[in-house]
Amino acid sequence: xxxxxxxxxxxxxxxxxxGGAVLPIYDEIFQQNGIRHYLVRHxxxxxxxxxxxxxxxxxxxxxxxxxxxxxxxxxTGLTDALMDSIPIVVLTGxxxxxxxxxxxxxxxxTVGITRPCTKHNWLVKDTxxxxxxxxxxxxxxxxxxxxxxLIDIPKDVQFASGTYTEKAKAKxxxxxxxxxxxxxxxxxxxxxxxxxxxxxxxTGGGVINSGPxxxxxxxELVDATGIPITSTLMGLGCYPASGKxxxxxxxxxxxYEANLAMHGCDLMINVGARFxxxxxxxxDAFSPKSRKAHxxxxxxxxxKVIRVDMPIIGDVGHVLEDILKVxxxxxRKVNKEGLQKWWHQIEQxxxxxxxKYKPSEKSIRPQYALDRLEQLTKGRDRYITTEVGQHQMxxxxxxxxxxxxxxxxxxxxxxxxxxxxxxxxxQVAHPDALVINVAGEASWLMNMQEMSTAVQYxxxxxxxxxxxxxxxxxxxxxxxxxxERYSHSWSEALPDFVKLAEAFGCKGILCxxxxxxxxxxxxxxxxxxxxxxxxLVEKHENCFPMIPSGEPHNKMLLGxxxxxxxxxxxxxxxx
Amino acid sequence: MSPLNIKKGSTxxxxxxxRSTFSDVQETHTLAVLVANEPGVLARVIGLFSGRxxxxxxxxxxxxxxxxxxxxxxxxxxGTPQVIEQIKAQLGRIVPVHEVHxxxxxxxxxxxxxxxIKVEGSGEKRVEALRLADIFRAQVVDSxxxxxxxxxxxxxxxxxxxxxxxxxxxxxxVARTGVAALSRGV
Ligand SMILES: Cc1ncc(C[n+]2csc(CCOP(=O)(O)OP(=O)(O)O)c2C)c(N)n1
Ligand SMILES: [Mg+2]
Numbered sequence: 209x210x211x212x213x214x215x216x217x218x219x220x221x222x223x224x225x226x227g228g229a230v231l232p233i234y235d236e237i238f239q240q241n242g243i244r245h246y247l248v249r250h251x252x253x254x255x256x257x258x259x260x261x262x263x264x265x266x267x268x269x270x271x272x273x274x275x276x277x278x279x280x281x282x283x284t285g286l287t288d289a290l291m292d293s294i295p296i297v298v299l300t301g302x303x304x305x306x307x308x309x310x311x312x313x314x315x316x317x318t319v320g321i322t323r324p325c326t327k328h329n330w331l332v333k334d335t336x337x338x339x340x341x342x343x344x345x346x347x348x349x350x351x352x353x354x355x356x357x358l359i360d361i362p363k364d365v366q367f368a369s370g371t372y373t374e375k376a377k378a379k380x381x382x383x384x385x386x387x388x389x390x391x392x393x394x395x396x397x398x399x400x401x402x403x404x405x406x407x408x409x410x411t412g413g414g415v416i417n418s419g420p421x422x423x424x425x426x427x428e429l430v431d432a433t434g435i436p437i438t439s440t441l442m443g444l445g446c447y448p449a450s451g452k453x454x455x456x457x458x459x460x461x462x463x464y465e466a467n468l469a470m471h472g473c474d475l476m477i478n479v480g481a482r483f484x485x486x487x488x489x490x491x492d493a494f495s496p497k498s499r500k501a502h503x504x505x506x507x508x509x510x511x512k513v514i515r516v517d518m519p520i521i522g523d524v525g526h527v528l529e530d531i532l533k534v535x536x537x538x539x540r541k542v543n544k545e546g547l548q549k550w551w552h553q554i555e556q557x558x559x560x561x562x563x564k565y566k567p568s569e570k571s572i573r574p575q576y577a578l579d580r581l582e583q584l585t586k587g588r589d590r591y592i593t594t595e596v597g598q599h600q601m602x603x604x605x606x607x608x609x610x611x612x613x614x615x616x617x618x619x620x621x622x623x624x625x626x627x628x629x630x631x632x633x634x635q636v637a638h639p640d641a642l643v644i645n646v647a648g649e650a651s652w653l654m655n656m657q658e659m660s661t662a663v664q665y666x667x668x669x670x671x672x673x674x675x676x677x678x679x680x681x682x683x684x685x686x687x688x689x690x691x692e693r694y695s696h697s698w699s700e701a702l703p704d705f706v707k708l709a710e711a712f713g714c715k716g717i718l719c720x721x722x723x724x725x726x727x728x729x730x731x732x733x734x735x736x737x738x739x740x741x742x743x744l745v746e747k748h749e750n751c752f753p754m755i756p757s758g759e760p761h762n763k764m765l766l767g768x769x770x771x772x773x774x775x776x777x778x779x780x781x782x783x
Numbered sequence: 784m785s786p787l788n789i790k791k792g793s794t795x796x797x798x799x800x801x802r803s804t805f806s807d808v809q810e811t812h813t814l815a816v817l818v819a820n821e822p823g824v825l826a827r828v829i830g831l832f833s834g835r836x837x838x839x840x841x842x843x844x845x846x847x848x849x850x851x852x853x854x855x856x857x858x859x860x861x862g863t864p865q866v867i868e869q870i871k872a873q874l875g876r877i878v879p880v881h882e883v884h885x886x887x888x889x890x891x892x893x894x895x896x897x898x899x900i901k902v903e904g905s906g907e908k909r910v911e912a913l914r915l916a917d918i919f920r921a922q923v924v925d926s927x928x929x930x931x932x933x934x935x936x937x938x939x940x941x942x943x944x945x946x947x948x949x950x951x952x953x954x955x956x957v958a959r960t961g962v963a964a965l966s967r968g969v
Contacts, residue, residue, distance in 0.1 A: 328878040348878055383878050508872035
């Protein structure tokens, strides 16, 4: 029945790990062909793989795990998906209904444990309700602000036969979030957009979640109005990095021009972003002179941290379509003169060239490694996942994304160990594409067991490890904020990654000389199978620009980048 | 201002409320939350309050429509206007929550609470307790030679006042139901 319901929902891929409490479902899986099951090596890996799959396809990712430890191992992945609004449906086995509450073997209060880290969850007590709940679960996971849901299915409910409800006949859900934005408010926003002197689009993951159509509409609106656009970490790709209005990512490690434009704008149009603290910095100094519009499908995102003047509750795609319609109908007006001055100002900020670095001849600087990776993979059918740390921020800064759904990273939760399984999920969705996990050595070790999954299913994922032998991001904070006391931020006793690759049955490449880097990257790209690439990089490199926590956007540390006249001679701290 | 066609009382669109939401003033609001009567809803509501650090002054819950599987949760909560707006939006986001009403801003409401109050004493104090109970229209629902249990209904303020008066007269124990509330009129 479970398999039938999944097929009815169009599912053809499941990531999972069996155990006593899900054996009946695994037995069903064994006896059919329509659904392909990928056996991971750890349940956390299953959920991250499903997240990668979901972000790369726009379809919900499906996970099947057993009760007790299977379910608790999935918790980090669920929380990650909740924070980043990724649609995931997790099925867990449970001890039989008559044993629930008796501390039975491998019993855990799964719905209790996962209640705060799912959008919704269900414990199915009656086989007759099973299919209906599965259909409802897919509806909840994918509508409104997407998120993870969990269905806990006791073993006796799996065994019993019951009546099956088809998807088309399932009860209409009470949960129907509003999609269309309020027209009066949209008109007000268009009016503001027509006259603004210094407008900016501040976009986020909501654009990606709304689907490729939303990105298309965004591009049309941005290009037609000539308004500059920046994006959060989660929104990269919603507007092409090569697009003429692109300012680059904003936020704590965002670009100088993007952050200063946010600080100095007079109209901020937030499209599917949520004023996260990594974006806003100090709240009372956040973009003090602007009127703010906020388009979001989740009413609770609005006025949560930043008070906005024009709240628009609705789906990004629907709202952008209406904005375009109204703007065109009113004669496609913009404040040409104001925009021209604004762009002039932005060009000055841009001239600071905040990502500039000097390549070294002796060692590989991480920025250089990513620069080369970008140059050698640009234009390919490429998907990038990352782990969490400095390498993640450098990847966001130095790699360019032309399309949505090509960049998967753990933003809200910042989960080390996300990237490897996510890259597997992406590769499953796009078997012929180039999938690269840009990793740090410490994060990579957290879910490296999944290489075994990659080898088993011949998934040619490339693990590009920027190995600084440090918990680099932690080390950077200790350097800047804790008097250079490097408490436990060393990666000691690291494995030999090349030998490790061989042990897994894949290819290992070691590179430490900048002169060899291009050849080594090409070797990785040309190898038809999974690769672990150990790129030894400069150990004490810091990630800049950086807005120290609790500081406003204009107090940005630029590090070694050229600061021109915009910054005092000491050059480190912006005023 | 309510540009959307919002059903009166619905606060799912609380972002449209133009009151200054970022003030420091603490306000007490009574919220009526209609939920699907399914396992775990109450845990979700309570988990929301504890997880996000909101206050619960009182909370009552009971099924109100058996056929429709609907329960009504009445929550009295205190916070700044911004926090109250967040609470309503967060409640509205819970999947089995069907409606959220802020009875405090949606025009008048009637609020009632029931309390059982045990008082022990003899002589003059016992007589005085009984006299006050009469004034407050509290009923005696249990009595021994040395004690009474009073039942009182009314606004939380009225119950507070009665409990305070009983304190010097031998108050032993209080059980309160928490507030049940309905908007006035239709
Ligand atoms: C599961 C988890 N534990 C701890 C952290 C805190 N943390 C953030 S970045 C980081 C260091 C990551 O090191 P590495 O993967 O080598 O990346 P680098 O910063 O060196 O590029 C740590 C420990 C985290 N984000 N996730
Ligand atoms: Mg590292």
